[in-house]
Amino acid sequence: MEITLQNLTKVFQSKKEDEVVAVDNLDIVIPSGKLYGLLGPSGCGKSTTLFMICGLLKPTEGRIFFGNEDVTPVPPEERGIGLVFQNYALYPHMTVKQNIMFPLENIKMDKKEGLKKAQDIADLVGIGHLMNRKPAQLSGGQQQRVAIARALVKSPRVLLLDEPLSNLDARLRLQTREEIKRIQRETGITTIFVTHDQEEAMSISDEIVVLDEGVTQQVGRPQEVYNKPNNLFVAKFLGTPPINIFDGRIEDGRLIIGDANIGKFEAPDQEVTIGIRPEGFKIAERSSFQVDVEFVETIGRDTTLIIEHPNVETPESFEDPEDDEDKVDTSAIADEFAPDTDDKDMDFTPKQSIRSAKTFRAIVDADYGVEPGDTVKFSVKPHKMHVFNKETGELVKPDA
């Protein structure tokens, strides 16, 4: 089932009569049978979009199509969707079996047939042996699977997942995201999921859309979006550790950071923002990009060098996903109703500011044996470097 969002807009009227545009003119086509990720920081409108697709929220403007059918006026119960809530919303007084059976009883399916279906779907998600337990007797991961089973049992046209992994611990998260991918492949149901964790989105989605403040930033396959960000926001949002941002300029067809020549870049002279992925640095003999190493973290085959540099742009407003997940466990809707309350303050996570803001990270091969205090010279891999307009944050393309 191909899903088309056309000029989708949602405006929340808050008490003080100021309007909050949660979703702004969204135009996306979600391909049939794919796992599609809606990605963005908290308050970007991704959950609002999800709730509009499922019908629990009415769009202020725009249309939603399932295939050729315009479902905008259709209430949620008639849309044929399965929804997995962020905190699962399993009915606490019902057993696993009753929870999974509930949607079938509502459509008055024959009891025998329903039981068989419920058992099949429970086996598919791997909770077939827990049918007589109550949700409170299950672990978070098991509850998650029950929620998925309940959403899938009525064979929905579309499966929607709201931050499906945010309530799980790190190890379970890894396991569950593969599980979701497997279930999606086996059922072939068009699946849309919402996340603020770029790693999660990149690892399981067939395609992602990056949203910020209700506006589409970029759509594409995860690796494509990572490798070719459209703008500074996308570049900064994707990747752990995050991309390094430098103040730089273009001069006579060369890219300059401070005094160092980073490479050729044919474009009109201008001040620019330069993003370089941590893995985009190579230790080189001959380079004018010379820096002093402050700290060294060696993990397995990689060494991360932490380097102070006066041209590093102070990182702003990016959450460490690990920290954020504990925070975002409130109802997704409530979260989105107040997009600009305290979210922005909270995005300045202390982790970023532990080190002086003017540092950047470079990941190099451990074989180099770099020690703190060493002076190294870097060359930069051109495809790991992105140049953005200083004001607009849009990608600056070299002249052809």
Next chain:
Amino acid sequence: MLEDRHNIKSWFYLAPALVLLGTFIFYPIFNAFFLVFLEDYNYLRGTFEGFTLTQNFRYVLTDPNFHLAMGNTMLIAFVSVPLSVVIALLISVWLNAVPIKRLQGFFQTIFFLPYVTNAIAIGMAFAFLFNQHYGLVNWFLGLFGISPINWVGLRAGWGTAMFSLLVYVTWLGLAFKIMVFLSGLQGIDKQYYEAARVDSASRSRIFRRITVPLLSPMIMYITVTSFIGAFKAYTEIIGMFGERLGPAGNDRAMITIVALVYDALDRSGTTGALSEAAAAALILFGVTLIFTFINMQVSKKRVHYG
């Protein structure tokens, strides 16, 4: 040593409560157990003439007034409690769905007003509502061409009087129940309702399968306490019928167990009245105990504690 002194101190702290509870609760309860086995109270001397094991119970159980009182009490409990629980549940679900917050607060206040109003005053108002000549009830029935009914007036029958009483008692019980249910409803996570909607559950199914089970601890609490309260019905009778305990000319038609106990105490000058009162009170105690026990047993199977 130190502990001893603490002990003495703590008894002093407890003393005010103990004295009050002892005088007005514990002593009367124990005393009732004694009285029941004593015979022939002499009012002037304050002594009893003899002991008996069953005589007082036998006397009460054969008293036609007791039969009437027990019947009335049971009727009040088993009609008004389920009725008011169901009505309160429906009203609170409706109230909870009122979309405008201010309007909801307004209705909430209105529904709660009876709770802070004197039951006697409400009883008198209801008695007037059921007045044969000027009452709203007969006026309303008159719209359908039904001739005025003598609900609670001179020599009104047991049936009409009981009907009026039940309407009043049921209504009186609503306020508190609505308040408890409403606070319970507001504590239910909205996501369950959203999930149920997405699962295509109809409104009546959402009510039966989601709302009622999740509210069941409140419903249980209200049911148990309301039954206990209804078994002790007395103020309501006084409120509507005064000390006559029934329509004029049909005195004591609405007598309840507690009313019977009071009535007996009133005649405590008469030989045996005090022991009778004790026996009636103990029988009521036993009935209440049994029903509460049954309630608790049902709740074990039916109530879901989050």
